[in-house]
Amino acid sequence: MRIGIIGIGGVGGYFGGKLARAYGQAGPHEIIFVVRGEHLKEIQKNGLQLFTREGDYIARPTIATDNSKKARIFDLVFFCVKSYSLESSAREFSANINKNTVVIPLLNGVNSAQRLRAVLPKANIISGSVYIISSIEKPGVVRQKDGACRLMFGTDDESAQKYKYIFDILLQAKIDAKLTNKISEVLWMKYLLMCPVGSLTSATGKTYGAIMDDPILRQKLKGMMQEVFAVARARKVLLPKDAVDKTLQLAGSFGHDSKTSMQLDREKGRQTEIDALTAYLCQTGKEFGIPTPLHDEIYTQLK
Template sequence: MHTVIIGVGGVGGYFGGKISDSGQKVTLVARGEHLEVIKKNGLQVKSINGDFVTHPFHATDQIGTTEKADIVLICTKSWQVAEAAKLIKPILKEDTVIIPLQNGADNAEKVCSVVETKYVLGGLCKIYSKIEAPGIISHFGHQPEVVFGELDKSETERLQKVKKVFDKAGFNNAISKDIEVDIWSKFMFITAVSGIGALTRATIGEVYENPETHRILEQTATEIYNIGIAKGVSLPEDIVSRILAFIGKQPYDSTASMQRDIMEGRPSELDNFNGFIVKEGAKLGVLTPVNTFIYSCLQPMETKARK
């Protein structure tokens, strides 16, 4: 099985690195100095579960130069998904499986807008990780896990083939019976902590324990729940309280990647998180005042970063 990783940041670097380190065939699609260091020294992963260095089968910034893929993991930022899907067309076989793993509620839809739906599984990951330096990935929180499933909730043989690759790599993974619900649950968590975290510059623990910011977390999550229900997602009635409890169990000093991007002046996933909820609310006639406030306050910084 040949796995191609599109985007070798915290997510793609960790999970692609683990698959490669288990002796499986992996191509890493990266760029710039990050790519050059990987080619020269291999990919170094510093992890709370143990450090390792792996030398993948292939590392390149030219997708067309690699062999056709059995599995493609798209690990870019949310706003880059559609472009990544266009680039992978030359490496698709009849039975290639594509799994987008970035945060966001509509990444599978973005991929399906570019390639045939038959290739696409829904997916998400749970991990705190980042690029520490060119060629070096730092995994610093959460037991890494990938959750994936068929968009139509069916049970297929290809799910077991993907699971076999992930099992051999040695990281937690699970086949979802309703990947849409799982994606929206993760989306609720990451959007709630990202927006208020970026505004306050506070850690997840600080935001959670302060009564006022805790209330904003709950309001943000409730609006996301209302949008999900309006879109027909089968979210459980107690999902907001469950997500808040989950937030309370996160490492006290942790921060979300969107928050870090905004604080460091980089383009972020603001439009794909709080902005997505605001836009869907406008389409569906669902009020989203808290997400609108957060989105509006962060937009000037996002605009500046994209210039």
């Protein structure tokens, strides 16, 4: 199979790096990194250097390119770009994707698959989600800092089983993967964490640990999670009754100095994923008549 990873940042670098280490230079699959600029040059010259909790290594893909013609047709492709780049990336590489290509977005947010279907109507698009804190340290280098390092993907019915071959490919690359027939629940459970935490860390400039240590901010975080829970229920996504308490506990398990990707982007003056996180929650709440005052307040501050 020809497996493409579009976007070799923290997510694409970690999971794509594992695929490249397993298959990039030998084996039944070709691993194609789609990456730009100095990061591309370093990877082409020296490979992708990864620092992870499992160990440090250099991953060499079969091909690293920013050229859609060189990438050719993908059998499987993971979109690992920032949310605001999803549609433009999909259009740029639409010629590399046909009706037989399985497309799995691994972005923050809950509606990436729907957005991709609007751009790639002929592709076989299913949803995916990852739990990881990692980032580009410098061109050619990705460092994993925290998180479960888990990749989950699938559908909302028994059709998920036809993608077991992808699960096997990931497993053989030593990726902690799970194939599920309840992917909407998976997406919203992550969103229950990432939307409130990403929004609140960005608005306050505080780390995971600093927020959990502050009783007022911790209570505000819980209230924001309750807003997400209510919107999910309105969308007919029934999360477990104890989802908020468990997610709040999960937020406390991250390293004290850990920061969200949205927070890091804001600190560095880069475009953020506010539209896929905070804004989407506010808009969907309005659509379904669910009040989201805590998110509304932060969205007004951040936009």
